[in-house]
Amino acid sequence: MKKIFAVIFLLYASVNLAFSQNQEFNKSIYSFVPQYLINRGIRVDIDKKISGRHYLQICPQFYLSEKEGKEFVNDKNQFNFLVGGGVNAYHKIFTVDNLKYNGLYLAYGPSYNYFKIEYIDDSGDYDVTANATINKFGADVLLGYQILVHEIVSFDIYTGLGTRFSFMEAGGNDTNRFNDGYFGYNYTGNILLLGFRIGVAL
Amino acid sequence: MKNKYILVLVFIFISFTGYAQEEAVEKSPGLMVFGVPQYILTNGLRIDFDLHKKGTQNWIVLSPYYYSDNSSADLLNLGGSDEYFDVYNYDKLTGAGLGILKKTFLSKKSLTEGFYLAYGGSYKYFDIDGNSYTWIEFTGTDGLVYQKMADLKYDLYIHSINANAIIGYQLEANPSLFFDFFCGFGLRYSIHSSPQNVTTKYNRGYYDYGYTGTQFIAGLRVGILL
Numbered sequence: 001m002k003k004i005f006a007v008i009f010l011l012y013a014s015v016n017l018a019f020s021q022n023q024e025f026n027k028s029i030y031s032f033v034p035q036y037l038i039n040r041g042i043r044v045d046i047d048k049k050i051s052g053r054h055y056l057q058i059c060p061q062f063y064l065s066e067k068e069g070k071e072f073v074n075d076k077n078q079f080n081f082l083v084g085g086g087v088n089a090y091h092k093i094f095t096v097d098n099l100k101y102n103g104l105y106l107a108y109g110p111s112y113n114y115f116k117i118e119y120i121d122d123s124g125d126y127d128v129t130a131n132a133t134i135n136k137f138g139a140d141v142l143l144g145y146q147i148l149v150h151e152i153v154s155f156d157i158y159t160g161l162g163t164r165f166s167f168m169e170a171g172g173n174d175t176n177r178f179n180d181g182y183f184g185y186n187y188t189g190n191i192l193l194l195g196f197r198i199g200v201a202l
Numbered sequence: 203m204k205n206k207y208i209l210v211l212v213f214i215f216i217s218f219t220g221y222a223q224e225e226a227v228e229k230s231p232g233l234m235v236f237g238v239p240q241y242i243l244t245n246g247l248r249i250d251f252d253l254h255k256k257g258t259q260n261w262i263v264l265s266p267y268y269y270s271d272n273s274s275a276d277l278l279n280l281g282g283s284d285e286y287f288d289v290y291n292y293d294k295l296t297g298a299g300l301g302i303l304k305k306t307f308l309s310k311k312s313l314t315e316g317f318y319l320a321y322g323g324s325y326k327y328f329d330i331d332g333n334s335y336t337w338i339e340f341t342g343t344d345g346l347v348y349q350k351m352a353d354l355k356y357d358l359y360i361h362s363i364n365a366n367a368i369i370g371y372q373l374e375a376n377p378s379l380f381f382d383f384f385c386g387f388g389l390r391y392s393i394h395s396s397p398q399n400v401t402t403k404y405n406r407g408y409y410d411y412g413y414t415g416t417q418f419i420a421g422l423r424v425g426i427l428l
Contacts (some may be wrong), residue, residue, distance in 0.1 A: 197211035
Protein backbone atom coordinates (compact mmCIF):
# COMPACT_ATOMS: atom_id res chain seq x y z
CA MET A 1 0.00 0.00 0.00
CA LYS A 2 2.83 2.35 0.96
CA LYS A 3 4.52 1.57 -2.36
CA ILE A 4 1.38 2.57 -4.29
CA PHE A 5 1.21 5.88 -2.40
CA ALA A 6 4.90 6.50 -3.07
CA VAL A 7 4.45 5.83 -6.82
CA ILE A 8 1.39 8.12 -7.00
CA PHE A 9 3.28 10.85 -5.14
CA LEU A 10 6.30 10.54 -7.46
CA LEU A 11 4.06 10.65 -10.55
CA TYR A 12 2.25 13.70 -9.24
CA ALA A 13 5.52 15.45 -8.39
CA SER A 14 7.09 14.73 -11.78
CA VAL A 15 4.01 15.87 -13.73
CA ASN A 16 3.82 19.02 -11.64
CA LEU A 17 7.52 19.77 -12.13
CA ALA A 18 7.35 19.16 -15.88
CA PHE A 19 4.32 21.41 -16.20
CA SER A 20 5.90 24.24 -14.25
CA GLN A 21 9.06 24.11 -16.38
CA ASN A 22 7.14 24.25 -19.65
CA GLN A 23 4.72 26.90 -18.49
CA GLU A 24 4.77 29.50 -21.21
CA PHE A 25 4.62 33.24 -20.77
CA ASN A 26 1.47 34.14 -22.69
CA LYS A 27 0.58 37.52 -21.28
CA SER A 28 0.32 40.61 -23.47
CA ILE A 29 2.66 43.49 -22.67
CA TYR A 30 1.37 47.07 -22.64
CA SER A 31 4.15 49.67 -22.82
CA PHE A 32 4.51 53.37 -23.24
CA VAL A 33 7.38 55.14 -24.97
CA PRO A 34 8.32 58.26 -22.96
CA GLN A 35 10.55 59.90 -25.58
CA TYR A 36 7.56 60.40 -27.91
CA LEU A 37 6.37 63.08 -25.49
CA ILE A 38 9.30 65.28 -26.60
CA ASN A 39 7.36 65.62 -29.87
CA ARG A 40 4.04 65.93 -27.97
CA GLY A 41 3.04 62.36 -28.79
CA ILE A 42 1.64 59.57 -26.65
CA ARG A 43 2.57 56.10 -27.88
CA VAL A 44 1.20 53.00 -26.19
CA ASP A 45 2.47 49.65 -27.50
CA ILE A 46 0.62 46.36 -27.30
CA ASP A 47 2.84 43.28 -27.66
CA LYS A 48 0.77 40.18 -28.36
CA LYS A 49 2.26 36.72 -28.68
CA ILE A 50 1.48 35.06 -32.01
CA SER A 51 3.36 31.81 -31.45
CA GLY A 52 6.61 30.59 -29.88
CA ARG A 53 9.04 33.48 -30.13
CA HIS A 54 6.95 35.59 -32.51
CA TYR A 55 5.12 38.67 -31.31
CA LEU A 56 2.94 41.27 -33.00
CA GLN A 57 3.63 44.78 -31.73
CA ILE A 58 0.96 47.40 -32.45
CA CYS A 59 1.89 50.99 -31.59
CA PRO A 60 -0.96 53.53 -31.77
CA GLN A 61 0.01 57.19 -31.28
CA PHE A 62 -1.81 60.38 -30.50
CA TYR A 63 -0.47 63.94 -30.72
CA LEU A 64 -1.92 67.12 -29.25
CA SER A 65 -0.26 70.45 -28.58
CA GLU A 66 -1.23 74.07 -28.36
CA LYS A 67 1.56 76.60 -28.05
CA GLU A 68 1.56 80.08 -26.70
CA GLY A 69 4.09 81.72 -29.01
CA LYS A 70 6.26 84.43 -27.52
CA GLU A 71 9.01 84.33 -30.12
CA PHE A 72 8.89 86.80 -32.99
CA VAL A 73 11.13 84.63 -35.16
CA ASN A 74 9.59 81.30 -36.16
CA ASP A 75 11.78 78.27 -36.66
CA LYS A 76 10.98 75.58 -39.21
CA ASN A 77 9.19 73.32 -36.72
CA GLN A 78 7.22 75.95 -34.83
CA PHE A 79 3.41 75.82 -34.78
CA ASN A 80 0.41 77.19 -32.90
CA PHE A 81 -1.72 74.07 -32.74
CA LEU A 82 -1.12 70.45 -33.66
CA VAL A 83 -3.27 67.35 -33.59
CA GLY A 84 -2.28 64.01 -35.03
CA GLY A 85 -2.35 60.27 -34.87
CA GLY A 86 -0.58 57.26 -36.24
CA VAL A 87 0.28 53.64 -35.90
CA ASN A 88 3.34 51.43 -36.24
CA ALA A 89 3.07 47.65 -36.58
CA TYR A 90 6.02 45.35 -36.04
CA HIS A 91 6.66 41.66 -36.34
CA LYS A 92 8.97 40.95 -33.44
CA ILE A 93 11.12 37.82 -33.30
CA PHE A 94 12.94 36.88 -30.09
CA THR A 95 16.13 34.84 -30.06
CA VAL A 96 14.78 32.89 -27.05
CA ASP A 97 11.86 30.46 -27.40
CA ASN A 98 9.98 31.54 -24.33
CA LEU A 99 10.33 35.10 -23.12
CA LYS A 100 10.05 34.87 -19.36
CA TYR A 101 12.95 36.93 -18.04
CA ASN A 102 14.74 38.73 -20.88
CA GLY A 103 15.51 38.41 -24.55
CA LEU A 104 17.11 39.93 -27.60
CA TYR A 105 14.82 40.58 -30.53
CA LEU A 106 14.58 41.78 -34.10
CA ALA A 107 11.51 43.72 -35.22
CA TYR A 108 10.44 45.14 -38.54
CA GLY A 109 7.34 46.81 -39.88
CA PRO A 110 5.60 49.83 -41.41
CA SER A 111 4.49 53.12 -39.86
CA TYR A 112 1.95 55.78 -40.72
CA ASN A 113 1.25 59.23 -39.23
CA TYR A 114 -1.26 61.95 -39.92
CA PHE A 115 -0.87 65.52 -38.64
CA LYS A 116 -3.01 68.62 -38.87
CA ILE A 117 -1.05 71.77 -38.00
CA GLU A 118 -1.92 75.44 -37.65
CA TYR A 119 1.13 77.69 -37.97
CA ILE A 120 2.42 81.10 -39.04
CA ASP A 121 3.81 81.02 -42.57
CA ASP A 122 6.46 83.72 -42.81
CA SER A 123 7.83 82.78 -46.23
CA GLY A 124 5.93 85.46 -48.18
CA ASP A 125 5.77 89.24 -47.93
CA TYR A 126 3.29 89.01 -45.06
CA ASP A 127 3.05 86.54 -42.20
CA VAL A 128 -0.17 84.57 -42.56
CA THR A 129 -1.88 81.95 -40.43
CA ALA A 130 -1.85 78.70 -42.40
CA ASN A 131 -3.15 75.16 -41.95
CA ALA A 132 -1.32 72.09 -43.21
CA THR A 133 -2.08 68.38 -43.35
CA ILE A 134 0.74 65.86 -43.40
CA ASN A 135 0.66 62.16 -44.33
CA LYS A 136 3.87 60.39 -43.34
CA PHE A 137 4.68 56.80 -44.32
CA GLY A 138 7.67 54.77 -43.21
CA ALA A 139 9.27 51.47 -42.34
CA ASP A 140 11.65 50.44 -39.54
CA VAL A 141 14.03 47.62 -38.65
CA LEU A 142 14.83 47.38 -34.94
CA LEU A 143 17.15 45.47 -32.67
CA GLY A 144 16.15 45.47 -29.01
CA TYR A 145 16.56 43.88 -25.63
CA GLN A 146 13.56 43.34 -23.39
CA ILE A 147 13.73 42.55 -19.68
CA LEU A 148 10.81 41.22 -17.64
CA VAL A 149 10.93 41.82 -13.89
CA HIS A 150 8.91 39.19 -11.96
CA GLU A 151 6.90 38.63 -15.17
CA ILE A 152 5.13 41.88 -14.33
CA VAL A 153 7.13 44.91 -15.46
CA SER A 154 8.88 45.18 -18.80
CA PHE A 155 11.85 47.38 -19.74
CA ASP A 156 12.85 47.52 -23.38
CA ILE A 157 15.72 49.35 -25.04
CA TYR A 158 16.01 49.36 -28.80
CA THR A 159 17.87 50.84 -31.70
CA GLY A 160 17.44 50.59 -35.44
CA LEU A 161 17.08 52.22 -38.80
CA GLY A 162 14.07 53.57 -40.60
CA THR A 163 12.93 55.62 -43.51
CA ARG A 164 10.16 58.23 -43.82
CA PHE A 165 8.25 59.72 -46.75
CA SER A 166 6.11 62.73 -45.93
CA PHE A 167 3.52 64.45 -48.08
CA MET A 168 2.37 67.86 -46.91
CA GLU A 169 -0.53 69.89 -48.21
CA ALA A 170 0.70 73.30 -47.12
CA GLY A 171 -1.58 76.22 -46.39
CA GLY A 172 1.14 78.71 -47.31
CA ASN A 173 3.98 79.11 -49.80
CA ASP A 174 6.54 77.17 -47.79
CA THR A 175 6.04 73.48 -48.68
CA ASN A 176 9.21 72.42 -46.90
CA ARG A 177 7.99 73.47 -43.48
CA PHE A 178 8.29 70.99 -40.54
CA ASN A 179 11.03 69.09 -42.39
CA ASP A 180 13.86 70.11 -40.12
CA GLY A 181 15.58 67.03 -38.72
CA TYR A 182 14.40 63.64 -37.43
CA PHE A 183 11.87 65.29 -35.13
CA GLY A 184 10.17 67.27 -37.90
CA TYR A 185 6.56 66.24 -38.43
CA ASN A 186 7.08 66.52 -42.20
CA TYR A 187 10.50 64.83 -42.28
CA THR A 188 11.45 62.86 -45.36
CA GLY A 189 14.60 60.75 -45.27
CA ASN A 190 16.30 57.99 -43.35
CA ILE A 191 16.38 58.01 -39.57
CA LEU A 192 18.34 56.42 -36.78
CA LEU A 193 16.05 55.04 -34.10
CA LEU A 194 16.92 54.78 -30.45
CA GLY A 195 14.40 54.32 -27.70
CA PHE A 196 13.21 53.02 -24.40
CA ARG A 197 9.88 51.48 -23.44
CA ILE A 198 8.44 50.72 -20.04
CA GLY A 199 5.44 48.45 -19.67
CA VAL A 200 3.40 45.93 -17.74
CA ALA A 201 2.40 42.35 -18.51
CA LEU A 202 -1.32 41.83 -18.09
CA MET B 203 -4.65 6.31 21.43
CA LYS B 204 -1.99 8.84 22.26
CA ASN B 205 -1.09 9.10 18.57
CA LYS B 206 -4.71 9.84 17.68
CA TYR B 207 -4.79 12.75 20.14
CA ILE B 208 -1.57 14.11 18.71
CA LEU B 209 -3.01 13.84 15.17
CA VAL B 210 -6.19 15.67 16.20
CA LEU B 211 -4.12 18.42 17.85
CA VAL B 212 -1.96 18.77 14.74
CA PHE B 213 -5.08 19.10 12.53
CA ILE B 214 -6.57 21.72 14.84
CA PHE B 215 -3.28 23.64 14.83
CA ILE B 216 -3.03 23.46 11.04
CA SER B 217 -6.62 24.61 10.60
CA PHE B 218 -6.02 27.59 12.91
CA THR B 219 -2.80 28.44 11.08
CA GLY B 220 -4.77 28.42 7.82
CA TYR B 221 -7.32 30.78 9.33
CA ALA B 222 -4.59 33.11 10.53
CA GLN B 223 -3.00 33.21 7.07
CA GLU B 224 -6.33 33.96 5.44
CA GLU B 225 -6.89 36.77 7.92
CA ALA B 226 -3.46 38.25 7.17
CA VAL B 227 -4.07 38.20 3.42
CA GLU B 228 -7.56 39.66 3.62
CA LYS B 229 -6.87 42.31 6.22
CA SER B 230 -7.28 45.63 4.47
CA PRO B 231 -4.58 48.26 5.06
CA GLY B 232 -7.33 50.89 5.05
CA LEU B 233 -6.03 54.40 4.45
CA MET B 234 -2.70 55.86 3.35
CA VAL B 235 -1.97 59.59 3.17
CA PHE B 236 0.72 60.92 0.82
CA GLY B 237 2.24 64.33 0.23
CA VAL B 238 3.42 65.20 -3.29
CA PRO B 239 6.21 67.74 -2.70
CA GLN B 240 6.98 68.73 -6.31
CA TYR B 241 3.66 70.60 -6.64
CA ILE B 242 5.02 73.39 -4.45
CA LEU B 243 7.26 74.35 -7.41
CA THR B 244 4.11 75.73 -9.08
CA ASN B 245 2.54 77.17 -5.91
CA GLY B 246 0.39 74.05 -5.46
CA LEU B 247 -0.38 71.71 -2.59
CA ARG B 248 -1.44 68.14 -3.27
CA ILE B 249 -2.31 65.62 -0.58
CA ASP B 250 -3.31 62.13 -1.69
CA PHE B 251 -5.68 59.83 0.17
CA ASP B 252 -5.21 56.21 -0.89
CA LEU B 253 -8.24 54.10 0.02
CA HIS B 254 -7.96 50.34 -0.22
CA LYS B 255 -10.79 48.32 -1.75
CA LYS B 256 -11.23 45.29 0.50
CA GLY B 257 -10.38 41.86 -0.87
CA THR B 258 -8.62 43.23 -3.99
CA GLN B 259 -5.27 44.64 -5.09
CA ASN B 260 -7.05 47.90 -5.97
CA TRP B 261 -6.84 51.32 -4.36
CA ILE B 262 -8.70 54.53 -5.08
CA VAL B 263 -6.48 57.61 -4.86
CA LEU B 264 -8.22 60.92 -4.16
CA SER B 265 -6.03 63.96 -4.75
CA PRO B 266 -7.30 67.40 -3.75
CA TYR B 267 -5.24 70.35 -5.04
CA TYR B 268 -4.96 73.89 -3.74
CA TYR B 269 -2.99 76.72 -5.40
CA SER B 270 -2.30 80.14 -3.97
CA ASP B 271 0.17 82.92 -4.72
CA ASN B 272 0.01 86.67 -4.29
CA SER B 273 3.55 87.54 -5.32
CA SER B 274 3.70 86.45 -8.98
CA ALA B 275 6.68 84.33 -8.07
CA ASP B 276 7.42 80.66 -7.85
CA LEU B 277 10.37 78.37 -8.28
CA LEU B 278 9.61 77.74 -11.98
CA ASN B 279 8.94 81.43 -12.65
CA LEU B 280 5.43 80.68 -13.93
CA GLY B 281 4.25 84.08 -12.77
CA GLY B 282 6.82 85.76 -14.95
CA SER B 283 9.08 88.55 -13.80
CA ASP B 284 8.00 91.53 -11.74
CA GLU B 285 8.31 93.79 -14.78
CA TYR B 286 5.21 95.77 -15.63
CA PHE B 287 5.33 94.75 -19.30
CA ASP B 288 5.64 91.04 -18.62
CA VAL B 289 2.26 89.61 -19.63
CA TYR B 290 2.71 86.73 -17.18
CA ASN B 291 3.05 89.07 -14.23
CA TYR B 292 -0.07 88.68 -12.07
CA ASP B 293 -1.31 90.11 -8.75
CA LYS B 294 -3.02 87.04 -7.41
CA LEU B 295 -3.44 83.40 -8.32
CA THR B 296 -5.83 80.96 -6.67
CA GLY B 297 -6.76 77.50 -7.79
CA ALA B 298 -8.26 74.24 -6.67
CA GLY B 299 -8.93 70.82 -8.10
CA LEU B 300 -9.57 67.18 -7.52
CA GLY B 301 -7.95 64.11 -9.03
CA ILE B 302 -9.04 60.51 -8.87
CA LEU B 303 -7.01 57.44 -9.79
CA LYS B 304 -7.61 53.73 -9.75
CA LYS B 305 -4.38 52.06 -8.63
CA THR B 306 -3.73 48.32 -8.91
CA PHE B 307 -0.71 46.52 -7.47
CA LEU B 308 0.60 44.11 -10.07
CA SER B 309 1.89 41.48 -7.65
CA LYS B 310 -0.42 39.65 -5.28
CA LYS B 311 2.31 39.41 -2.64
CA SER B 312 1.68 42.79 -1.03
CA LEU B 313 -1.10 45.36 -0.83
CA THR B 314 1.20 48.24 0.01
CA GLU B 315 4.52 47.62 -1.75
CA GLY B 316 5.65 46.87 -5.29
CA PHE B 317 4.96 47.85 -8.87
CA TYR B 318 1.55 49.27 -9.65
CA LEU B 319 -0.46 50.60 -12.55
CA ALA B 320 -2.82 53.54 -12.15
CA TYR B 321 -5.12 55.52 -14.37
CA GLY B 322 -7.61 58.31 -13.86
CA GLY B 323 -8.28 61.97 -14.33
CA SER B 324 -8.38 65.35 -12.67
CA TYR B 325 -10.05 68.72 -12.89
CA LYS B 326 -8.45 72.04 -11.88
CA TYR B 327 -9.75 75.57 -11.80
CA PHE B 328 -7.54 78.69 -11.69
CA ASP B 329 -8.42 82.33 -11.18
CA ILE B 330 -5.60 84.72 -12.12
CA ASP B 331 -6.00 88.44 -11.43
CA GLY B 332 -3.67 91.01 -12.93
CA ASN B 333 -3.28 94.76 -13.16
CA SER B 334 -0.66 95.59 -15.80
CA TYR B 335 0.05 95.70 -19.52
CA THR B 336 -1.21 92.61 -21.32
CA TRP B 337 -2.49 91.47 -24.70
CA ILE B 338 -6.23 91.68 -25.36
CA GLU B 339 -8.29 90.63 -28.36
CA PHE B 340 -10.85 92.87 -30.07
CA THR B 341 -12.91 92.89 -33.26
CA GLY B 342 -12.18 95.74 -35.64
CA THR B 343 -14.70 97.71 -37.70
CA ASP B 344 -13.80 95.46 -40.67
CA GLY B 345 -14.97 92.41 -38.71
CA LEU B 346 -11.47 90.96 -38.32
CA VAL B 347 -10.06 89.99 -34.92
CA TYR B 348 -7.02 91.97 -33.78
CA GLN B 349 -4.78 91.98 -30.70
CA LYS B 350 -3.37 94.99 -28.88
CA MET B 351 -1.54 95.78 -25.66
CA ALA B 352 -3.67 97.36 -22.95
CA ASP B 353 -3.01 98.58 -19.43
CA LEU B 354 -5.92 97.26 -17.41
CA LYS B 355 -7.16 95.31 -14.46
CA TYR B 356 -8.15 91.86 -15.66
CA ASP B 357 -9.37 88.41 -14.62
CA LEU B 358 -8.39 85.15 -16.31
CA TYR B 359 -10.23 81.91 -15.58
CA ILE B 360 -8.82 78.52 -16.55
CA HIS B 361 -10.63 75.18 -16.47
CA SER B 362 -8.16 72.33 -16.98
CA ILE B 363 -9.06 68.67 -17.37
CA ASN B 364 -6.62 65.81 -17.51
CA ALA B 365 -6.57 62.05 -18.12
CA ASN B 366 -3.47 60.05 -17.31
CA ALA B 367 -1.93 56.62 -16.86
CA ILE B 368 1.11 55.90 -14.70
CA ILE B 369 3.31 53.06 -13.60
CA GLY B 370 5.00 53.30 -10.23
CA TYR B 371 6.89 51.55 -7.51
CA GLN B 372 5.78 51.98 -3.91
CA LEU B 373 8.50 51.29 -1.39
CA GLU B 374 7.93 50.46 2.26
CA ALA B 375 10.75 52.19 4.18
CA ASN B 376 9.32 50.91 7.45
CA PRO B 377 5.87 49.49 8.35
CA SER B 378 4.30 52.93 8.32
CA LEU B 379 6.50 55.11 6.06
CA PHE B 380 6.26 54.80 2.28
CA PHE B 381 7.95 56.31 -0.78
CA ASP B 382 6.28 56.16 -4.15
CA PHE B 383 8.13 56.81 -7.43
CA PHE B 384 6.04 57.07 -10.58
CA CYS B 385 6.11 58.04 -14.25
CA GLY B 386 3.61 57.99 -17.08
CA PHE B 387 1.78 60.05 -19.62
CA GLY B 388 -1.28 62.21 -19.76
CA LEU B 389 -3.47 64.36 -21.92
CA ARG B 390 -4.51 67.79 -20.70
CA TYR B 391 -6.97 70.27 -22.15
CA SER B 392 -7.47 73.79 -20.83
CA ILE B 393 -10.29 76.22 -21.51
CA HIS B 394 -9.52 79.90 -20.99
CA SER B 395 -11.92 82.76 -20.49
CA SER B 396 -11.56 86.41 -19.54
CA PRO B 397 -14.22 89.16 -19.35
CA GLN B 398 -11.57 91.58 -20.65
CA ASN B 399 -10.62 89.24 -23.56
CA VAL B 400 -7.06 88.75 -22.31
CA THR B 401 -5.23 86.37 -24.65
CA THR B 402 -2.50 85.20 -22.26
CA LYS B 403 -3.09 81.50 -21.72
CA TYR B 404 -0.36 80.35 -19.30
CA ASN B 405 0.38 77.58 -21.75
CA ARG B 406 4.18 77.57 -21.81
CA GLY B 407 4.80 73.90 -21.06
CA TYR B 408 3.64 70.76 -19.20
CA TYR B 409 3.98 72.50 -15.88
CA ASP B 410 1.99 75.65 -16.69
CA TYR B 411 -1.49 76.34 -15.31
CA GLY B 412 -3.29 76.57 -18.65
CA TYR B 413 -1.43 73.89 -20.61
CA THR B 414 -3.06 72.02 -23.47
CA GLY B 415 -1.43 68.95 -24.96
CA THR B 416 0.11 65.62 -24.16
CA GLN B 417 2.31 65.51 -21.09
CA PHE B 418 5.02 63.48 -19.39
CA ILE B 419 4.29 62.73 -15.76
CA ALA B 420 6.91 61.83 -13.17
CA GLY B 421 7.16 62.34 -9.47
CA LEU B 422 7.61 61.24 -5.91
CA ARG B 423 5.10 60.78 -3.11
CA VAL B 424 5.93 60.38 0.55
CA GLY B 425 3.29 58.94 2.82
CA ILE B 426 2.19 57.04 5.86
CA LEU B 427 -0.15 54.15 6.55
CA LEU B 428 -2.84 55.03 9.06
